[in-house]
Amino acid sequence: MAAKARMTVMVPVDADSVVIGAREIKSTFSAEIGRRGLADEVRVLETGSFGPTNAGVIAAVHPDGIVYGNLTPQAVADIVAEHVEKGRICGRYILPREYPPPVPTDWDARSVQYAGRIVLDNCGRIDPESIEEYIANDGYFALGRAVTEMTREQVLEEVIESGLRGRGGAGFPTGRKWSFCAAAEGDVKYVICNADEGEPGTFKDRLIMEGDPHKLVEGMALCAYAIGATMGYIYIRGEYRLSIERLAKAITDARAMGLLGNDIFGRGFAFDIEIKLGAGAYICGEETALIESMEGKRGIPRLKPPFPAQCGFLGKPTNVNNVETLATVPAIIRNGAAWFKSFGTPGTPGTKVYTIIGHVNRPGLIEVPAGVTLREIVEEYAGGMSCGNFKMAQLGGTAGEILGAEMLDVPMDYDSMHRVGHVLGSGAILIMNETVAVADFLDACMRFFKHESCGNCNPCRNGVKALAALTGRLKTGNGYAGDLNLMEELVMSLKGMSFCPLGQSPAGPVMSALRYFRPELEAAIDKSLVRPKPAHTDLELMELAV
Amino acid sequence: MTVQQIVEERGKSRENLIQILHDMQKHSGDNSLHHGQLSELADTMGLTVADVVSTASFYSMFSLVPRGRHVIRVCESPPCYVMGEEDVLTAIREKLDIELGETTGDGCFTLETTSCLGACGVAPVMMVDDEIYGNLNRAKVCEILDSIAAADKHSVDA
Numbered sequence: 081m082a083a084k085a086r087m088t089v090m091v092p093v094d095a096d097s098v099v100i101g102a103r104e105i106k107s108t109f110s111a112e113i114g115r116r117g118l119a120d121e122v123r124v125l126e127t128g129s130f131g132p133t134n135a136g137v138i139a140a141v142h143p144d145g146i147v148y149g150n151l152t153p154q155a156v157a158d159i160v161a162e163h164v165e166k167g168r169i170c171g172r173y174i175l176p177r178e179y180p181p182p183v184p185t186d187w188d189a190r191s192v193q194y195a196g197r198i199v200l201d202n203c204g205r206i207d208p209e210s211i212e213e214y215i216a217n218d219g220y221f222a223l224g225r226a227v228t229e230m231t232r233e234q235v236l237e238e239v240i241e242s243g244l245r246g247r248g249g250a251g252f253p254t255g256r257k258w259s260f261c262a263a264a265e266g267d268v269k270y271v272i273c274n275a276d277e278g279e280p281g282t283f284k285d286r287l288i289m290e291g292d293p294h295k296l297v298e299g300m301a302l303c304a305y306a307i308g309a310t311m312g313y314i315y316i317r318g319e320y321r322l323s324i325e326r327l328a329k330a331i332t333d334a335r336a337m338g339l340l341g342n343d344i345f346g347r348g349f350a351f352d353i354e355i356k357l358g359a360g361a362y363i364c365g366e367e368t369a370l371i372e373s374m375e376g377k378r379g380i381p382r383l384k385p386p387f388p389a390q391c392g393f394l395g396k397p398t399n400v401n402n403v404e405t406l407a408t409v410p411a412i413i414r415n416g417a418a419w420f421k422s423f424g425t426p427g428t429p430g431t432k433v434y435t436i437i438g439h440v441n442r443p444g445l446i447e448v449p450a451g452v453t454l455r456e457i458v459e460e461y462a463g464g465m466s467c468g469n470f471k472m473a474q475l476g477g478t479a480g481e482i483l484g485a486e487m488l489d490v491p492m493d494y495d496s497m498h499r500v501g502h503v504l505g506s507g508a509i510l511i512m513n514e515t516v517a518v519a520d521f522l523d524a525c526m527r528f529f530k531h532e533s534c535g536n537c538n539p540c541r542n543g544v545k546a547l548a549a550l551t552g553r554l555k556t557g558n559g560y561a562g563d564l565n566l567m568e569e570l571v572m573s574l575k576g577m578s579f580c581p582l583g584q585s586p587a588g589p590v591m592s593a594l595r596y597f598r599p600e601l602e603a604a605i606d607k608s609l610v611r612p613k614p615a616h617t618d619l620e621l622m623e624l625a626v
Numbered sequence: 627m628t629v630q631q632i633v634e635e636r637g638k639s640r641e642n643l644i645q646i647l648h649d650m651q652k653h654s655g656d657n658s659l660h661h662g663q664l665s666e667l668a669d670t671m672g673l674t675v676a677d678v679v680s681t682a683s684f685y686s687m688f689s690l691v692p693r694g695r696h697v698i699r700v701c702e703s704p705p706c707y708v709m710g711e712e713d714v715l716t717a718i719r720e721k722l723d724i725e726l727g728e729t730t731g732d733g734c735f736t737l738e739t740t741s742c743l744g745a746c747g748v749a750p751v752m753m754v755d756d757e758i759y760g761n762l763n764r765a766k767v768c769e770i771l772d773s774i775a776a777a778d779k780h781s782v783d784a
Contacts, residue, residue, distance in 0.1 A: 096747040099760040133747025280703035280742035318648065318687055319743055321756060359644050359685035362741055376643030378684040394641070437705050437746045444747060478704050478742075508746075510705050524707040531702075532741060534684075 085123040087164060088142045089113075092204055093126040094290045095322050096133050096283075105137040108153045112160040122164055128203035128291015132444040133437075135175055140204070149175035198411045198423065198431050199404055200447045203291030208326050211333040214294040220339055222413035223298050226305055227345040230413075235306040236262055239409065241417035243429040248274060248365075248402030249476060249506040251428070251494040254409075257399060260389035262307040264397035269309040271300050272393060272400045274370055275316040275323070278362040279477030280528060281508030284433040285403035287445050289316075289323035292407070293330035297353060299406030301340065302413055304351040307399055312353040315370050318360060327355060362532035366580050367400040369534070380536045381580035404433055404507070424450035427495035432504075436462045438473075438511035451496070455488040458511060468513030472596065474521075476505010478528050479585035482518070484596030502592070518597040519604045523551035525589045533582060540583030543574045547586055559605040568594060627653045629666045638671055646671075647682050657693040657736070686740065694729040694736035696774055700752040703742040709749040710763070715739070717764040718752075721771060734778050735771070 091097075091106040109124045130138055136150035141159070146169055148159060155173050162168045197203075206213040214220070226235045240255030261269060273296060277285040289296060300312045316324055331353050334340045342350045356374050358364050364373045368382035371393050392398020408430060412420045421429040428450035434457065437443045441463035448461065454473060458464065474482050475492075481502050490500055497504045512521070526548040535541045550567050553559050571587040578584050594601065627635075632649045636642040646667065651659055659682050668678045682688045700706075700715050715726075718737060722730050729736040745751045748760025752767075759770055 095745055095758060096760065099745065099748050099751075099758055277744055278742060281705040281746050282742075283744040283746055286744050317744070319753065319758075357645060357648060359648065360687035360740070361685050373644065374641060376640040376681065378681050435746065437749065438708060474704070508705075510708065512708055516708055521704060521708065524702070524704040528703055528741060531739075 085121055087122045089122065089124045089164070090127045090140045090142065090204070090207075091124065092129050092138055092291075093322075094129045094287055095320070096129065097137055098322065100137055102137045105139065105151050105153070105156060108156045109139065109160065112157055113164060116160065116165055118160075118164065125207045126209065127206060128208050129287045129445055130204040131200075131446060132175075132442050134441075134443050138175065144169070147175045148173040197447045198420075199288060199295070199407050199433055200291070200445070201411075202295065203287060203445075206292070208291055208293055209329055211294060211330070211337060211339075214292070218414060219294055219410075220298055220334075222410040223301050223305075223339065224345055226302055226413050227347050227349050232262070232306055232308060235302060235413060238413060238417050239306065242412045242420040243417075243427075244405065244408055244412060244420070245428060245494060246402060247404035247408070247432070247507065249279070249479075249504075251504065254401065254405055257389070257401070258303065258307050260387065261309075261397050261399040264390050266397040268311070268396045269307055270393045270396055270398040271304045271307070271309045271312040272367075272370070272374070272398055273300055273312065273314040273403055273406055274365065274367060274400050275314050275320070275403050276358050276365045276370060277317060277320075277403070278365050278532075279479060279506045279508060281437055281474070281477050281510045282435055282506045284435050284445060284507050286320055286323050287435075288403055288407050288433070289320070289327055293323075293326045294334065295407045295410060296327070296403055297330050297334050297340070299409040300353060301344070301351050302409050303399060303401065303406060305349060307397075309399070310350050310352075312351065313356050313374060313393070314353060315356045315358060315364070315374055318357045324355060324357070331355070361534070362528075363534040363580075363582055366582065369580070370400065371398065378534075380534050381582075383579075425491065425493045425495070428493035432492070432507060434507045434509050436509045436511065438509075439466050439468060439513040439515075440464065440511050441466045450493040451491040453489050453491055454483065454509075457492075457509060458488070462511065465511070465513060468515060470511065471514045471516065472512050472518070472521075474510040474512075474589065475508070476503065476588075477508040478525050479581075479588055480505040480508065481588045481592035482521070482596065483592065486596070503588070517555075518593050518600050519551065519554040522589060522593055522601075523548070523555040526551045526586065529582070529586050537577075537579035537583065539574050539577040540579065543570055543578070543583065544586060546570060547574075547590070554601065554604040557604050557606060558609060560609050560611045561605055561607055562611070563605060564594060564598070564601055629663050629670060633667065633670050640671070640673070643671070643673075643678070643681060644685070647685075647688055651688060657695070657697050658689040658691055661690070692729075694733050695778060696734060696755055697736045697738060698752060698754050698771075699738045699740040699743075701741070701743050701745075701750065702739040705742070705746040706750040711750045713764060714750050714752065714762045714767055717767045718771070721768055734775055 089109050093102045113122050138149045140147045159170050162170050202217055244254040245251040246254055340352050361379045363369045364379040366381050369379040373379040388398040424430045431447045432450050433447045435445055446461045472482050474480050494504050529544040530548040533540045533544045571590045575584045575587040632646055636646050664678050665675050668675045702711055722735055724730055724737050743751055745758050745760055750762045751760045
């Protein structure tokens with residue numbers, strides 16, 4: 081029946097759209113279609129996010145490729161009566177043309193957003209719960225080719241050659257990371273997917289897992305083949321319920337088809353995947369803390385070396401990669417490293433997935449070639465500011481840097497950002513207008529770190545508390561003279577002395593805010609206030625920390 | 627489910643501890659981990675009580691004090707803050723007449739804050755039990771809490 085359907089209605093059902101009623105809209109479609117006796121010729125399917133998050137519930141009608149938005153039950157009834165039954169497109173519910181169509185029908189500038197997708201190419205196009213649809217879109221082709229035609233060394237070489245860099249934020253070359261683990265001695269090796277996406281403002285990994293879970297499964301299997309691992313784990317936040325459900329189904333389906341198991345593609349390659357739940361700790365995104373947590377302990381980072389590649393989960397060689405990184409691998413093996421390098425910049429080949437949020441017209445998910453500028457993202461991809469003027473952007477989540485308008489034209493790739501003294505980060509872009517005060521925003525960032533510091537090392541445990549106390553009084557306009565210098569000294573000491581990247585992170589937002597918005601922060605200092613004790617003694621820091 | 631049953635189902639080795647704690651909290655009846663049960667768990671798994679309690683207390687999804695039947699977790703990370711989280715929190719505090727970390731007199735709601743829930747596309751966001759609610763404002767929060775309270779009353783009466 082399904083194969084003969086003349087028309088398909090695809091409703092993106094992800095954790096965002098569920099909140100605004102996507103499941104109800106989907107069942108309204110089914111009910112309306114059933115009521116008109118069309119159930120055997122029109123399919124209604126769930127799919128992953130199309131990208132925009134402020135256009136209400138969306139649905140695409142294929143093969144016409146029409147995307148409707150802001151759907152209500154009444155709109156659904158109209159669309160079924162007009163478009164589905166009679167073939168007349170309902171103009172009044174169509175999303176403005178600027179929204180990318182879910183299937184690239186032409187190669188004009190707009191659809192580049194979709195046509196140039198590597199990681200998100202299936203999101204919003206296929207039913208994420210159907211392994212058949214994934215396979216029909218070249219899914220598991222790369223794994224098949226790797227296992228049957230390529231040696232482990234060739235797969236590794238291809239990934240090294242592609243220049244892929246870790247998409248979790250640090251940008252370490254993925255192929256090199258794999259080669260450490262491949263070279264390590266060990267009877268058992270593990271592949272771990274870091275799906276503990278906790279960097280505020282980042283939800284790209286969730287949308288990849290919700291929209292195309294098999295891509296991650298395939299990417300992990302390819303990594304396992306290259307490094308010689310037999311077991312994989314996906315460490316995922318306990319809050320990502322829909323991702324967990326869809327991944328669990330993907331793993332079960334892949335196992336049933338022999339794409340995971342003891343003898344993959346009949347070549348004796350054995351690999352399986354298990355899901356491990358986190359329990360709410362930002363620090364567990366750090367790979368050694370993640371491994372501690374997987375072992376059932378407090379998520380406290382380990383001393384490196386030894387690196388996980390030598391001594392990771394249960395003391396065995398372990399390779400940890402981010403979701404987006406692993407989901408990029410199948411396309412590299414399928415199309416080759418040279419193809420991959422034709423996207424992006426020489427230092428950062430490929431595409432980057434960003435989540436755009438804040439005061440813009442079209443917040444949501446985009447995948448663009450590395451090297452696109454912030455101005456292009458705000459004006460073209462995000463449709464400009466929704467209200468007010470651009471004041472600042474925070475790149476890469478709360479650990480990321482706060483950039484002023486003068487940075488709008490810097491290309492966003494690892495090397496260009498590094499040259500101007502910034503980092504690219506995890507892929508979150510938070511755009512803010514002039515209604516947001518820098519001191520307020522910094523305070524929200526510092527409160528986050530105060531909450532999430534794991535408490536293991538003294539500089540971070542007390543330092544972030546002191547920072548939160550400082551920004552707290554700046555926020556209310558009660559800062560003491562010298563507070564900005566104190567803040568600067570504190571973050572720099574934290575950067576030098578903290579055990580792990582968490583304690584080093586506050587330097588990002590604080591130093592960049594001071595760089596671009598120092599006059600505004602100085603205005604938050606009340607010169608009439610007399611500091612009760614000499615500045616910057618250990619005693620005062622202790623007091624601040626309370 | 628008893629502690630023994632949960633451990634039997636998940637397996638005794640240390641790396642299953644987090645999952646076991648998730649299960650225990652789910653079956654606790656008051657959204658928390660009880661000290662007596664944690665000691666029992668420590669004995670069963672061959673760990674010290676201090677070790678088990680220190681692990682449980684590390685993670686923000688676990689609570690060592692009893693909570694209400696429904697746990698409200700308002701996201702206070704910067705993206706939600708920019709989109710109006712403080713108003714949402716104030717609205718809940720006023721409506722339920724409790725402060726952060728407290729439980730309403732009838733044991734229905736506990737109010738907490740959380741770090742980013744990864745639903746920034748519909749910020750500001752809160753999670754009540756397993757469900758995420760987004761695009762919140764004062765009116766919407768009241769409506770959501772009313773409907774949960776009504777369903778709760780119904781199930782308590784029944």
